[in-house]
Amino acid sequence: MPEKTCLYEKLLPNGLRVVPDRFATFLADVGWAHYVFYDRIKHQKVDELYHVGDSHTTTFGGYEASAEILHTLGIDTDNFQPAWSIKPVTSFDLFEPGETCPELSERAISNAPALEITTNGLTNRGCVTRIVNPYGAPCRVLIFGDSFASLHLCYGISLHVSEVVFTHAAGFDYEMIERYQPDYIIGEIAERFLIESPTEGVSLASIVQGKLADDMLSAAEMNQFADTYEHFENLYGPAMNLVLTQIQAKLVR
Template sequence: MNIVNKVLVGKDDWLFLTNASNRVIDQITGDYKIPENFRDKWKALFDLRKLKSQEMKFSYVYSIIPNKECVYSKELPANIKLSRHRPVFDVLAAAEGLAKTCYPLEILQEKMAYEDVYIRGDTHWNHRGAFYAYQEILNCAGVQCIDESALKFENVQIDGDLSSKLGFKTETVRGKILCPSFTCLENNNVPNIGHRVVYQNSKKGLPSCVLFRDSFSTHMLEMYAQTFGRLVCLWQPNLDYSVIEAERPDVVLSQQAERFLVNCPNDLTGKTNTEYVAEKSQQRL
């Protein structure tokens, strides 16, 4: 197994994350010991989200972004085998009957037979993979998607979060909305957790949305902004019900990368967006 600077070198120039705090390789091989109360914690979370969605009258969908290692398991070194005993399946089971869920593994595996849907030198998907997941998520939410013809895709070179550790760039596919009908009303420019951005669409009659996200949603923001009348995006794992109360959206979406599921979010005592921002501000002093 070839490992350099937390980078696992797979077949055909595919790079994967390893030796990180979330132990993604142990997760996908079934070697990660899941606590006995793991599923119960997630069930309690989805119980709360169902209750809140009913009380506050919003439609809710929880989406899990598949690990790159699960989509491209055939590109992993031969000694690493994908297990069916992964944390994601406990989370999906906990949500059953309580929340709509989307885990777009199958569509990404289908598409990857014809084109790259993740970035070879990065942990994230490319804009093509993000678009296919966007379609799956909004179909689950019952919201009309934009058509693929609304985007232009081009190949670019970037500093991948994996390839850069090895001293080279990686190629990816980047998508851009051709005729955007949205504008950005607000962007607090806080890096990562605590980031808040708000979009407004000039088209009338579109539903509104609050999105709780992580880094994988970055490639999807313009797609969502073109879809919803008003879109508030917050980078955090837990739902901030004060924002939902203020916005009264039609739809609430939350997205998390699969490798982070080992830490169940806490909606009851987790930080609000305001508290995340204040914490980041204090760290910069």
């Protein structure tokens, strides 16, 4: 996913410019990665993809990104055509706490089918969300990525396929892939995170155990993780059993 400042150069500090030949565009040019919105960026046709108050995409931008990815994978998107309405924007991660935020709005999908959405409740790394669409094409998509995927991209993809599982991780959990046996695997990374090398083969259990050891899980997160454990047990694998035991012990203290 492209960095917002690569679309809107005016957001950069004075004197800084977007370099067209950067690492992300190199990956796209040599065919090693799909750079979402690449053609739009080159032609500066980027209106409504990102809203003013947040670094992530709008709902419309996320849906457009999902449609672009599905077309790349050869998945038909004709089974659902969105109808758009207007809603207020409530996310303002580009503003400081207490700073006055402008009144903004964005497009929202008004005819989405009823989806079954379950999440393990963890914030960022270690979060797992499953979205089931009984009206989608019969295929399962497993996505590893960051918050740029978890907000609107996964939702857009789930409008077209029967099941999407999103794991917030910087790399692929090979054991999860073997357990889930998806039809398609998507690895998403925001351009801003290309400074870090993806972690290859790191298990979800090790990510959650690391957050637990560093006291990075709130009581609410641990409770929801425990409450939804049975729903995700087939994805987690046996290594997560020890993590669950440690979380349950921490909750009763």
